[in-house]
Amino acid sequence: MAHYNSYESFKTKKSIKKKEQAKNKSLVKTKDDFVVSKSSNYGIVLEVKYNDIFVIYDNEVVKATLRKDLNKIANQVLFVGDKVELIKDDDKYIVKHLIKRNRVLSRTKKDSTKLDDIGKSGVIATNIDIAIIVVSCKAPPLHPKFIDRYLMILQNSNIPAIICLNKCDLKTLEEEKILDIYRKLNIVVIETSTYKMLGIDELKKYLKGKQAIFVGNSGVGKSSLTNALLSDDSIKTGNVSDKSKRGRHTTTSSKYYLWDNNSSIIDTPGIRSLDVSNFNPIEIQQYFPEFKNSNKCKYSDCLHFHEPINSCFIKQEVINGYININRYISYLRIMSDILNEEYIDILNEISKED
Ligand SMILES: Nc1nc2c(ncn2[C@@H]2O[C@H](COP(=O)(O)OP(=O)(O)O)[C@@H](O)[C@H]2O)c(=O)[nH]1
Ligand SMILES: [Mg+2]
Ligand SMILES: [Zn+2]
Structure with a gap:
Protein backbone atom coordinates (compact mmCIF):
# COMPACT_ATOMS: atom_id res chain seq x y z
CA MET A 1 0.00 0.00 0.00
CA ALA A 2 1.30 3.41 -0.98
CA HIS A 3 0.94 4.96 2.44
CA TYR A 4 3.08 2.27 4.05
CA ASN A 5 5.92 2.87 1.60
CA SER A 6 5.76 6.56 2.31
CA TYR A 7 6.00 5.95 5.99
CA GLU A 8 9.05 3.71 5.63
CA SER A 9 10.94 6.28 3.57
CA PHE A 10 9.99 8.88 6.15
CA LYS A 11 11.54 6.77 8.91
CA THR A 12 14.83 6.42 7.01
CA LYS A 13 14.96 10.17 6.46
CA LYS A 14 14.28 10.64 10.13
CA SER A 15 17.14 8.40 11.29
CA ILE A 16 19.61 10.35 9.11
CA LYS A 17 18.29 13.53 10.64
CA LYS A 18 18.73 12.15 14.15
CA LYS A 19 22.43 11.54 13.49
CA GLU A 20 22.83 15.11 12.26
CA GLN A 21 21.07 16.39 15.34
CA ALA A 22 23.37 14.39 17.59
CA LYS A 23 26.34 16.06 15.91
CA ASN A 24 24.87 19.52 16.48
CA LYS A 25 24.14 18.70 20.07
CA SER A 26 27.77 18.17 20.97
CA LEU A 27 28.60 21.57 19.46
CA VAL A 28 26.50 23.54 21.90
CA LYS A 29 26.88 21.65 25.15
CA THR A 30 26.86 24.18 27.98
CA LYS A 31 27.58 24.08 31.66
CA ASP A 32 24.85 22.36 33.64
CA ASP A 33 24.40 25.28 36.02
CA PHE A 34 23.76 27.85 33.28
CA VAL A 35 20.00 27.35 33.19
CA VAL A 36 18.08 28.06 36.39
CA SER A 37 14.37 27.52 36.89
CA LYS A 38 13.57 30.95 38.28
CA SER A 39 14.92 34.25 39.50
CA SER A 40 13.29 37.37 40.82
CA ASN A 41 15.94 39.63 39.39
CA TYR A 42 16.32 39.30 35.67
CA GLY A 43 16.59 41.25 32.43
CA ILE A 44 15.11 40.48 29.02
CA VAL A 45 17.25 39.97 25.92
CA LEU A 46 16.35 42.57 23.27
CA GLU A 47 18.84 41.60 20.62
CA VAL A 48 21.88 39.37 20.19
CA LYS A 49 24.57 40.43 17.77
CA TYR A 50 27.24 37.74 17.64
CA ASN A 51 28.76 38.17 21.12
CA ASP A 52 26.97 41.34 22.21
CA ILE A 53 23.82 40.81 24.18
CA PHE A 54 21.49 43.79 24.61
CA VAL A 55 19.37 43.44 27.71
CA ILE A 56 16.62 45.59 29.15
CA TYR A 57 17.50 45.68 32.82
CA ASP A 58 16.19 48.03 35.46
CA ASN A 59 14.39 50.07 32.80
CA GLU A 60 17.46 50.69 30.72
CA VAL A 61 19.21 48.93 27.86
CA VAL A 62 22.61 47.53 28.79
CA LYS A 63 25.19 45.68 26.76
CA ALA A 64 26.35 42.39 28.22
CA THR A 65 28.52 39.44 27.31
CA LEU A 66 28.21 35.76 28.01
CA ARG A 67 29.90 34.21 31.01
CA LYS A 68 33.44 33.26 29.95
CA ASP A 69 33.45 29.65 31.15
CA LEU A 70 30.67 28.79 28.70
CA ASN A 71 33.10 29.26 25.87
CA LYS A 72 30.24 29.81 23.43
CA ILE A 73 29.17 32.38 20.89
CA ALA A 74 26.31 34.33 22.44
CA ASN A 75 24.00 34.16 19.43
CA GLN A 76 24.00 30.37 19.56
CA VAL A 77 22.98 30.26 23.19
CA LEU A 78 20.70 33.26 23.76
CA PHE A 79 17.74 34.55 21.81
CA VAL A 80 15.43 37.51 21.78
CA GLY A 81 12.92 37.24 24.61
CA ASP A 82 15.18 35.22 26.90
CA LYS A 83 15.23 36.14 30.57
CA VAL A 84 18.76 36.38 31.95
CA GLU A 85 20.41 37.04 35.28
CA LEU A 86 23.21 39.58 35.11
CA ILE A 87 26.17 40.36 37.31
CA LYS A 88 28.29 43.47 37.17
CA ASP A 89 32.02 43.02 36.92
CA ASP A 90 34.18 46.18 36.61
CA ASP A 91 31.36 48.19 35.06
CA LYS A 92 30.69 45.38 32.59
CA TYR A 93 27.55 43.30 32.57
CA ILE A 94 27.88 39.55 32.31
CA VAL A 95 25.10 37.03 31.71
CA LYS A 96 25.47 34.54 34.52
CA HIS A 97 22.30 32.49 34.14
CA LEU A 98 19.53 31.85 31.69
CA ILE A 99 16.09 31.37 33.18
CA LYS A 100 14.33 28.31 31.84
CA ARG A 101 12.41 29.15 28.70
CA ASN A 102 8.75 28.79 27.89
CA ARG A 103 7.12 28.61 24.48
CA VAL A 104 10.02 28.83 22.08
CA LEU A 105 9.33 29.73 18.48
CA SER A 106 11.69 28.18 15.96
CA ARG A 107 11.69 27.55 12.25
CA THR A 108 11.56 23.81 12.77
CA LYS A 109 9.82 21.52 15.18
CA LYS A 110 12.16 20.75 18.02
CA ASP A 111 12.26 20.60 21.78
CA SER A 112 14.18 23.82 22.02
CA THR A 113 13.35 24.36 25.68
CA LYS A 114 16.43 22.27 26.35
CA LEU A 115 19.41 24.47 25.79
CA ASP A 116 21.61 21.71 24.45
CA ASP A 117 19.06 20.83 21.80
CA ILE A 118 19.26 24.15 20.09
CA GLY A 119 22.32 24.09 17.87
CA LYS A 120 21.30 25.37 14.49
CA SER A 121 17.61 24.72 14.99
CA GLY A 122 16.61 28.24 13.97
CA THR A 268 11.06 39.56 13.06
CA PRO A 269 12.72 39.63 9.66
CA GLY A 270 10.85 37.88 6.86
CA ILE A 271 11.04 34.19 7.41
CA ARG A 272 11.15 32.61 3.96
CA SER A 273 10.77 29.00 4.89
CA LEU A 274 9.28 27.17 7.80
CA ASP A 275 10.64 23.67 7.92
CA VAL A 276 7.93 21.13 8.62
CA SER A 277 9.95 18.06 7.62
CA ASN A 278 10.50 17.06 11.24
CA PHE A 279 6.81 16.42 11.78
CA ASN A 280 5.49 12.89 11.71
CA PRO A 281 3.08 12.48 8.73
CA ILE A 282 0.35 10.92 10.85
CA GLU A 283 0.29 13.89 13.26
CA ILE A 284 -0.25 16.58 10.63
CA GLN A 285 -4.02 16.11 10.63
CA GLN A 286 -4.20 17.14 14.28
CA TYR A 287 -3.34 20.66 13.14
CA PHE A 288 -6.37 20.65 10.82
CA PRO A 289 -9.36 20.69 13.17
CA GLU A 290 -11.76 20.38 10.25
CA PHE A 291 -10.37 16.85 9.66
CA LYS A 292 -12.21 15.74 12.80
CA ASN A 293 -14.05 12.94 10.98
CA SER A 294 -10.87 11.14 9.95
CA ASN A 295 -11.95 8.21 12.13
CA LYS A 296 -14.49 7.47 9.39
CA CYS A 297 -11.72 6.67 6.90
CA LYS A 298 -11.39 2.95 6.11
CA TYR A 299 -7.82 2.68 7.42
CA SER A 300 -7.05 3.91 10.89
CA ASP A 301 -3.65 5.14 9.69
CA CYS A 302 -5.14 6.92 6.64
CA LEU A 303 -3.00 9.90 5.66
CA HIS A 304 -5.71 11.24 3.30
CA PHE A 305 -2.96 11.33 0.71
CA HIS A 306 -2.50 8.47 -1.78
CA GLU A 307 -5.29 6.32 -0.37
CA PRO A 308 -8.18 5.69 -2.81
CA ILE A 309 -11.02 8.22 -2.66
CA ASN A 310 -13.64 5.63 -1.74
CA SER A 311 -11.68 4.63 1.35
CA CYS A 312 -10.95 8.17 2.54
CA PHE A 313 -13.72 10.11 4.25
CA ILE A 314 -11.65 13.32 4.32
CA LYS A 315 -11.31 13.33 0.52
CA GLN A 316 -15.07 12.86 0.27
CA GLU A 317 -15.62 15.82 2.57
CA VAL A 318 -13.35 17.91 0.35
CA ILE A 319 -15.35 16.85 -2.71
CA ASN A 320 -18.64 17.65 -0.96
CA GLY A 321 -17.38 21.04 0.14
CA TYR A 322 -17.38 20.38 3.89
CA ILE A 323 -13.62 20.90 3.99
CA ASN A 324 -12.20 23.95 2.26
CA ILE A 325 -10.17 22.99 -0.80
CA ASN A 326 -7.42 25.54 -0.06
CA ARG A 327 -6.87 24.07 3.37
CA TYR A 328 -6.72 20.59 1.87
CA ILE A 329 -4.18 21.80 -0.70
CA SER A 330 -2.10 23.23 2.17
CA TYR A 331 -2.32 19.85 3.86
CA LEU A 332 -1.22 18.06 0.69
CA ARG A 333 1.71 20.43 0.23
CA ILE A 334 2.91 19.86 3.77
CA MET A 335 2.55 16.09 3.39
CA SER A 336 4.36 16.27 0.08
CA ASP A 337 7.28 18.08 1.77
CA ILE A 338 7.47 15.51 4.54
CA LEU A 339 7.08 12.40 2.40
CA ASN A 340 8.92 13.74 -0.62
CA GLU A 341 6.07 12.68 -2.91
CA GLU A 342 4.03 14.52 -5.54
CA TYR A 343 0.45 15.50 -4.75
CA ILE A 344 -0.83 16.86 -8.08
CA ASP A 345 -2.36 13.53 -9.11
CA ILE A 346 -4.40 13.54 -5.89
CA LEU A 347 -5.85 16.95 -6.74
CA ASN A 348 -6.60 15.92 -10.31
CA GLU A 349 -8.47 12.88 -9.10
CA ILE A 350 -10.51 14.95 -6.67
CA SER A 351 -11.44 17.60 -9.23
CA LYS A 352 -12.74 14.85 -11.52
CA GLU A 353 -15.18 13.81 -8.81
CA ASP A 354 -16.25 17.36 -8.15
N1 LIG B 1 -1.05 50.01 1.45
C1 LIG B 1 -0.43 49.79 2.62
N2 LIG B 1 0.92 49.63 2.64
C2 LIG B 1 1.51 49.41 3.83
C3 LIG B 1 0.77 49.34 5.04
N3 LIG B 1 1.64 49.08 6.05
C4 LIG B 1 2.87 48.98 5.49
N4 LIG B 1 2.81 49.20 4.15
C5 LIG B 1 3.95 49.23 3.21
O1 LIG B 1 4.43 47.89 3.03
C6 LIG B 1 5.84 47.91 2.84
C7 LIG B 1 6.51 46.92 3.76
O2 LIG B 1 6.36 47.32 5.11
P1 LIG B 1 7.31 46.82 6.27
O3 LIG B 1 6.72 47.33 7.54
O4 LIG B 1 8.72 47.10 5.99
O5 LIG B 1 7.09 45.22 6.16
P2 LIG B 1 7.87 44.05 6.93
O6 LIG B 1 8.89 43.51 5.98
O7 LIG B 1 6.83 43.01 7.21
O8 LIG B 1 8.47 44.60 8.17
C8 LIG B 1 6.28 49.35 3.04
O9 LIG B 1 6.44 49.93 1.77
C9 LIG B 1 5.14 49.99 3.77
O10 LIG B 1 5.01 51.37 3.49
C10 LIG B 1 -0.65 49.54 4.98
O11 LIG B 1 -1.37 49.51 5.97
N5 LIG B 1 -1.18 49.76 3.74
MG1 LIG C 1 10.50 44.47 8.83
ZN1 LIG D 1 -8.51 9.53 4.84
Whole structure:
Protein backbone atom coordinates (compact mmCIF):
# COMPACT_ATOMS: atom_id res chain seq x y z
CA MET A 1 0.00 0.00 0.00
CA ALA A 2 1.30 3.41 -0.98
CA HIS A 3 0.94 4.96 2.44
CA TYR A 4 3.08 2.27 4.05
CA ASN A 5 5.92 2.87 1.60
CA SER A 6 5.76 6.56 2.31
CA TYR A 7 6.00 5.95 5.99
CA GLU A 8 9.05 3.71 5.63
CA SER A 9 10.94 6.28 3.57
CA PHE A 10 9.99 8.88 6.15
CA LYS A 11 11.54 6.77 8.91
CA THR A 12 14.83 6.42 7.01
CA LYS A 13 14.96 10.17 6.46
CA LYS A 14 14.28 10.64 10.13
CA SER A 15 17.14 8.40 11.29
CA ILE A 16 19.61 10.35 9.11
CA LYS A 17 18.29 13.53 10.64
CA LYS A 18 18.73 12.15 14.15
CA LYS A 19 22.43 11.54 13.49
CA GLU A 20 22.83 15.11 12.26
CA GLN A 21 21.07 16.39 15.34
CA ALA A 22 23.37 14.39 17.59
CA LYS A 23 26.34 16.06 15.91
CA ASN A 24 24.87 19.52 16.48
CA LYS A 25 24.14 18.70 20.07
CA SER A 26 27.77 18.17 20.97
CA LEU A 27 28.60 21.57 19.46
CA VAL A 28 26.50 23.54 21.90
CA LYS A 29 26.88 21.65 25.15
CA THR A 30 26.86 24.18 27.98
CA LYS A 31 27.58 24.08 31.66
CA ASP A 32 24.85 22.36 33.64
CA ASP A 33 24.40 25.28 36.02
CA PHE A 34 23.76 27.85 33.28
CA VAL A 35 20.00 27.35 33.19
CA VAL A 36 18.08 28.06 36.39
CA SER A 37 14.37 27.52 36.89
CA LYS A 38 13.57 30.95 38.28
CA SER A 39 14.92 34.25 39.50
CA SER A 40 13.29 37.37 40.82
CA ASN A 41 15.94 39.63 39.39
CA TYR A 42 16.32 39.30 35.67
CA GLY A 43 16.59 41.25 32.43
CA ILE A 44 15.11 40.48 29.02
CA VAL A 45 17.25 39.97 25.92
CA LEU A 46 16.35 42.57 23.27
CA GLU A 47 18.84 41.60 20.62
CA VAL A 48 21.88 39.37 20.19
CA LYS A 49 24.57 40.43 17.77
CA TYR A 50 27.24 37.74 17.64
CA ASN A 51 28.76 38.17 21.12
CA ASP A 52 26.97 41.34 22.21
CA ILE A 53 23.82 40.81 24.18
CA PHE A 54 21.49 43.79 24.61
CA VAL A 55 19.37 43.44 27.71
CA ILE A 56 16.62 45.59 29.15
CA TYR A 57 17.50 45.68 32.82
CA ASP A 58 16.19 48.03 35.46
CA ASN A 59 14.39 50.07 32.80
CA GLU A 60 17.46 50.69 30.72
CA VAL A 61 19.21 48.93 27.86
CA VAL A 62 22.61 47.53 28.79
CA LYS A 63 25.19 45.68 26.76
CA ALA A 64 26.35 42.39 28.22
CA THR A 65 28.52 39.44 27.31
CA LEU A 66 28.21 35.76 28.01
CA ARG A 67 29.90 34.21 31.01
CA LYS A 68 33.44 33.26 29.95
CA ASP A 69 33.45 29.65 31.15
CA LEU A 70 30.67 28.79 28.70
CA ASN A 71 33.10 29.26 25.87
CA LYS A 72 30.24 29.81 23.43
CA ILE A 73 29.17 32.38 20.89
CA ALA A 74 26.31 34.33 22.44
CA ASN A 75 24.00 34.16 19.43
CA GLN A 76 24.00 30.37 19.56
CA VAL A 77 22.98 30.26 23.19
CA LEU A 78 20.70 33.26 23.76
CA PHE A 79 17.74 34.55 21.81
CA VAL A 80 15.43 37.51 21.78
CA GLY A 81 12.92 37.24 24.61
CA ASP A 82 15.18 35.22 26.90
CA LYS A 83 15.23 36.14 30.57
CA VAL A 84 18.76 36.38 31.95
CA GLU A 85 20.41 37.04 35.28
CA LEU A 86 23.21 39.58 35.11
CA ILE A 87 26.17 40.36 37.31
CA LYS A 88 28.29 43.47 37.17
CA ASP A 89 32.02 43.02 36.92
CA ASP A 90 34.18 46.18 36.61
CA ASP A 91 31.36 48.19 35.06
CA LYS A 92 30.69 45.38 32.59
CA TYR A 93 27.55 43.30 32.57
CA ILE A 94 27.88 39.55 32.31
CA VAL A 95 25.10 37.03 31.71
CA LYS A 96 25.47 34.54 34.52
CA HIS A 97 22.30 32.49 34.14
CA LEU A 98 19.53 31.85 31.69
CA ILE A 99 16.09 31.37 33.18
CA LYS A 100 14.33 28.31 31.84
CA ARG A 101 12.41 29.15 28.70
CA ASN A 102 8.75 28.79 27.89
CA ARG A 103 7.12 28.61 24.48
CA VAL A 104 10.02 28.83 22.08
CA LEU A 105 9.33 29.73 18.48
CA SER A 106 11.69 28.18 15.96
CA ARG A 107 11.69 27.55 12.25
CA THR A 108 11.56 23.81 12.77
CA LYS A 109 9.82 21.52 15.18
CA LYS A 110 12.16 20.75 18.02
CA ASP A 111 12.26 20.60 21.78
CA SER A 112 14.18 23.82 22.02
CA THR A 113 13.35 24.36 25.68
CA LYS A 114 16.43 22.27 26.35
CA LEU A 115 19.41 24.47 25.79
CA ASP A 116 21.61 21.71 24.45
CA ASP A 117 19.06 20.83 21.80
CA ILE A 118 19.26 24.15 20.09
CA GLY A 119 22.32 24.09 17.87
CA LYS A 120 21.30 25.37 14.49
CA SER A 121 17.61 24.72 14.99
CA GLY A 122 16.61 28.24 13.97
CA VAL A 123 15.20 29.65 17.19
CA ILE A 124 13.42 32.92 16.41
CA ALA A 125 12.42 34.05 19.92
CA THR A 126 11.49 32.69 23.32
CA ASN A 127 8.93 33.17 26.11
CA ILE A 128 6.23 34.14 23.63
CA ASP A 129 2.72 34.74 25.02
CA ILE A 130 1.04 35.33 21.69
CA ALA A 131 2.03 35.34 18.01
CA ILE A 132 0.47 37.53 15.38
CA ILE A 133 0.62 36.01 11.93
CA VAL A 134 0.77 39.09 9.74
CA VAL A 135 -0.42 38.78 6.15
CA SER A 136 -1.23 41.48 3.65
CA CYS A 137 -3.36 42.36 0.65
CA LYS A 138 -1.74 42.69 -2.77
CA ALA A 139 1.96 43.08 -2.04
CA PRO A 140 2.81 40.38 -1.13
CA PRO A 141 -0.52 38.69 -1.93
CA LEU A 142 -2.38 36.61 0.64
CA HIS A 143 -1.71 32.87 0.44
CA PRO A 144 -3.31 30.44 2.92
CA LYS A 145 -0.28 28.15 2.74
CA PHE A 146 1.84 30.55 4.81
CA ILE A 147 -0.84 30.91 7.44
CA ASP A 148 -1.31 27.15 7.67
CA ARG A 149 2.37 26.43 8.23
CA TYR A 150 2.65 29.12 10.86
CA LEU A 151 -0.42 27.80 12.62
CA MET A 152 1.15 24.33 12.73
CA ILE A 153 4.50 25.47 14.06
CA LEU A 154 2.85 27.76 16.62
CA GLN A 155 0.38 25.18 17.85
CA ASN A 156 3.21 22.68 18.15
CA SER A 157 5.08 25.16 20.38
CA ASN A 158 1.94 25.90 22.43
CA ILE A 159 1.92 29.53 21.34
CA PRO A 160 -1.55 31.07 20.92
CA ALA A 161 -1.93 32.73 17.53
CA ILE A 162 -4.11 35.33 15.86
CA ILE A 163 -4.11 36.48 12.25
CA CYS A 164 -3.67 40.12 11.28
CA LEU A 165 -4.51 41.20 7.74
CA ASN A 166 -2.51 44.37 7.21
CA LYS A 167 -2.91 46.79 4.27
CA CYS A 168 -6.68 46.41 4.65
CA ASP A 169 -6.90 49.71 2.76
CA LEU A 170 -6.29 47.50 -0.31
CA LYS A 171 -8.74 44.74 0.60
CA THR A 172 -10.87 42.97 -2.00
CA LEU A 173 -13.44 40.15 -1.90
CA GLU A 174 -10.67 37.64 -2.55
CA GLU A 175 -8.96 38.29 0.80
CA GLU A 176 -12.34 38.30 2.53
CA LYS A 177 -12.99 34.75 1.27
CA ILE A 178 -9.66 33.43 2.49
CA LEU A 179 -10.01 35.02 5.92
CA ASP A 180 -13.48 33.51 6.31
CA ILE A 181 -11.91 30.04 6.33
CA TYR A 182 -10.00 30.96 9.49
CA ARG A 183 -12.86 32.77 11.17
CA LYS A 184 -14.91 29.59 10.74
CA LEU A 185 -12.12 27.69 12.52
CA ASN A 186 -12.56 30.12 15.44
CA ILE A 187 -9.22 31.82 14.92
CA VAL A 188 -9.21 35.54 15.71
CA VAL A 189 -8.69 37.59 12.56
CA ILE A 190 -8.16 41.33 12.77
CA GLU A 191 -7.67 43.84 9.99
CA THR A 192 -5.25 46.74 10.13
CA SER A 193 -3.91 49.53 7.99
CA THR A 194 -0.87 51.43 9.15
CA TYR A 195 -1.51 53.94 6.35
CA LYS A 196 -4.97 54.78 7.65
CA MET A 197 -4.28 53.82 11.29
CA LEU A 198 -7.15 51.33 11.23
CA GLY A 199 -7.40 48.43 13.66
CA ILE A 200 -4.36 49.47 15.70
CA ASP A 201 -6.35 49.90 18.92
CA GLU A 202 -7.91 46.47 18.43
CA LEU A 203 -4.45 45.00 17.89
CA LYS A 204 -3.25 46.65 21.10
CA LYS A 205 -6.08 44.99 23.01
CA TYR A 206 -4.76 41.54 22.09
CA LEU A 207 -1.14 42.45 22.87
CA LYS A 208 -1.55 44.32 26.13
CA GLY A 209 0.43 42.86 29.03
CA LYS A 210 2.01 40.24 26.81
CA GLN A 211 5.33 39.39 25.21
CA ALA A 212 4.13 39.17 21.62
CA ILE A 213 5.74 38.48 18.27
CA PHE A 214 4.95 39.46 14.69
CA VAL A 215 5.65 36.67 12.22
CA GLY A 216 5.02 36.63 8.50
CA ASN A 217 6.65 37.19 5.17
CA SER A 218 8.80 40.12 4.44
CA GLY A 219 6.90 43.13 3.11
CA VAL A 220 3.57 42.48 4.84
CA GLY A 221 4.06 45.39 7.24
CA LYS A 222 5.43 43.94 10.49
CA SER A 223 7.86 46.81 11.03
CA SER A 224 5.19 49.37 10.11
CA LEU A 225 2.85 47.81 12.67
CA THR A 226 5.65 47.89 15.24
CA ASN A 227 6.05 51.60 14.49
CA ALA A 228 2.33 52.11 14.90
CA LEU A 229 2.44 50.50 18.34
CA LEU A 230 5.45 52.54 19.40
CA SER A 231 3.92 55.80 18.30
CA ASP A 232 7.24 57.17 17.08
CA ASP A 233 9.28 56.64 13.92
CA SER A 234 12.31 55.00 15.43
CA ILE A 235 12.38 52.05 13.04
CA LYS A 236 12.96 52.58 9.39
CA THR A 237 10.68 50.64 7.07
CA GLY A 238 11.59 49.76 3.52
CA ASN A 239 9.60 49.64 0.33
CA VAL A 240 8.40 46.56 -1.46
CA SER A 241 10.33 46.53 -4.70
CA ASP A 242 7.76 47.03 -7.43
CA LYS A 243 9.36 44.67 -9.93
CA SER A 244 9.02 41.45 -7.99
CA LYS A 245 6.20 42.40 -5.62
CA ARG A 246 8.14 40.53 -2.99
CA GLY A 247 9.23 42.14 0.19
CA ARG A 248 12.75 43.42 0.56
CA HIS A 249 14.66 42.50 3.67
CA THR A 250 14.50 45.46 5.99
CA THR A 251 14.94 43.88 9.43
CA THR A 252 17.92 41.56 9.63
CA SER A 253 17.46 40.18 13.11
CA SER A 254 14.56 39.87 15.53
CA LYS A 255 14.13 42.97 17.68
CA TYR A 256 12.31 43.54 20.92
CA TYR A 257 10.38 46.69 21.80
CA LEU A 258 8.55 47.66 24.95
CA TRP A 259 5.55 49.68 23.82
CA ASP A 260 3.72 49.84 27.14
CA ASN A 261 4.12 48.62 30.72
CA ASN A 262 4.66 44.87 30.51
CA SER A 263 3.67 44.91 26.86
CA SER A 264 6.34 44.08 24.34
CA ILE A 265 6.53 43.24 20.68
CA ILE A 266 9.20 41.32 18.81
CA ASP A 267 9.60 42.34 15.19
CA THR A 268 11.06 39.56 13.06
CA PRO A 269 12.72 39.63 9.66
CA GLY A 270 10.85 37.88 6.86
CA ILE A 271 11.04 34.19 7.41
CA ARG A 272 11.15 32.61 3.96
CA SER A 273 10.77 29.00 4.89
CA LEU A 274 9.28 27.17 7.80
CA ASP A 275 10.64 23.67 7.92
CA VAL A 276 7.93 21.13 8.62
CA SER A 277 9.95 18.06 7.62
CA ASN A 278 10.50 17.06 11.24
CA PHE A 279 6.81 16.42 11.78
CA ASN A 280 5.49 12.89 11.71
CA PRO A 281 3.08 12.48 8.73
CA ILE A 282 0.35 10.92 10.85
CA GLU A 283 0.29 13.89 13.26
CA ILE A 284 -0.25 16.58 10.63
CA GLN A 285 -4.02 16.11 10.63
CA GLN A 286 -4.20 17.14 14.28
CA TYR A 287 -3.34 20.66 13.14
CA PHE A 288 -6.37 20.65 10.82
CA PRO A 289 -9.36 20.69 13.17
CA GLU A 290 -11.76 20.38 10.25
CA PHE A 291 -10.37 16.85 9.66
CA LYS A 292 -12.21 15.74 12.80
CA ASN A 293 -14.05 12.94 10.98
CA SER A 294 -10.87 11.14 9.95
CA ASN A 295 -11.95 8.21 12.13
CA LYS A 296 -14.49 7.47 9.39
CA CYS A 297 -11.72 6.67 6.90
CA LYS A 298 -11.39 2.95 6.11
CA TYR A 299 -7.82 2.68 7.42
CA SER A 300 -7.05 3.91 10.89
CA ASP A 301 -3.65 5.14 9.69
CA CYS A 302 -5.14 6.92 6.64
CA LEU A 303 -3.00 9.90 5.66
CA HIS A 304 -5.71 11.24 3.30
CA PHE A 305 -2.96 11.33 0.71
CA HIS A 306 -2.50 8.47 -1.78
CA GLU A 307 -5.29 6.32 -0.37
CA PRO A 308 -8.18 5.69 -2.81
CA ILE A 309 -11.02 8.22 -2.66
CA ASN A 310 -13.64 5.63 -1.74
CA SER A 311 -11.68 4.63 1.35
CA CYS A 312 -10.95 8.17 2.54
CA PHE A 313 -13.72 10.11 4.25
CA ILE A 314 -11.65 13.32 4.32
CA LYS A 315 -11.31 13.33 0.52
CA GLN A 316 -15.07 12.86 0.27
CA GLU A 317 -15.62 15.82 2.57
CA VAL A 318 -13.35 17.91 0.35
CA ILE A 319 -15.35 16.85 -2.71
CA ASN A 320 -18.64 17.65 -0.96
CA GLY A 321 -17.38 21.04 0.14
CA TYR A 322 -17.38 20.38 3.89
CA ILE A 323 -13.62 20.90 3.99
CA ASN A 324 -12.20 23.95 2.26
CA ILE A 325 -10.17 22.99 -0.80
CA ASN A 326 -7.42 25.54 -0.06
CA ARG A 327 -6.87 24.07 3.37
CA TYR A 328 -6.72 20.59 1.87
CA ILE A 329 -4.18 21.80 -0.70
CA SER A 330 -2.10 23.23 2.17
CA TYR A 331 -2.32 19.85 3.86
CA LEU A 332 -1.22 18.06 0.69
CA ARG A 333 1.71 20.43 0.23
CA ILE A 334 2.91 19.86 3.77
CA MET A 335 2.55 16.09 3.39
CA SER A 336 4.36 16.27 0.08
CA ASP A 337 7.28 18.08 1.77
CA ILE A 338 7.47 15.51 4.54
CA LEU A 339 7.08 12.40 2.40
CA ASN A 340 8.92 13.74 -0.62
CA GLU A 341 6.07 12.68 -2.91
CA GLU A 342 4.03 14.52 -5.54
CA TYR A 343 0.45 15.50 -4.75
CA ILE A 344 -0.83 16.86 -8.08
CA ASP A 345 -2.36 13.53 -9.11
CA ILE A 346 -4.40 13.54 -5.89
CA LEU A 347 -5.85 16.95 -6.74
CA ASN A 348 -6.60 15.92 -10.31
CA GLU A 349 -8.47 12.88 -9.10
CA ILE A 350 -10.51 14.95 -6.67
CA SER A 351 -11.44 17.60 -9.23
CA LYS A 352 -12.74 14.85 -11.52
CA GLU A 353 -15.18 13.81 -8.81
CA ASP A 354 -16.25 17.36 -8.15
N1 LIG B 1 -1.05 50.01 1.45
C1 LIG B 1 -0.43 49.79 2.62
N2 LIG B 1 0.92 49.63 2.64
C2 LIG B 1 1.51 49.41 3.83
C3 LIG B 1 0.77 49.34 5.04
N3 LIG B 1 1.64 49.08 6.05
C4 LIG B 1 2.87 48.98 5.49
N4 LIG B 1 2.81 49.20 4.15
C5 LIG B 1 3.95 49.23 3.21
O1 LIG B 1 4.43 47.89 3.03
C6 LIG B 1 5.84 47.91 2.84
C7 LIG B 1 6.51 46.92 3.76
O2 LIG B 1 6.36 47.32 5.11
P1 LIG B 1 7.31 46.82 6.27
O3 LIG B 1 6.72 47.33 7.54
O4 LIG B 1 8.72 47.10 5.99
O5 LIG B 1 7.09 45.22 6.16
P2 LIG B 1 7.87 44.05 6.93
O6 LIG B 1 8.89 43.51 5.98
O7 LIG B 1 6.83 43.01 7.21
O8 LIG B 1 8.47 44.60 8.17
C8 LIG B 1 6.28 49.35 3.04
O9 LIG B 1 6.44 49.93 1.77
C9 LIG B 1 5.14 49.99 3.77
O10 LIG B 1 5.01 51.37 3.49
C10 LIG B 1 -0.65 49.54 4.98
O11 LIG B 1 -1.37 49.51 5.97
N5 LIG B 1 -1.18 49.76 3.74
MG1 LIG C 1 10.50 44.47 8.83
ZN1 LIG D 1 -8.51 9.53 4.84
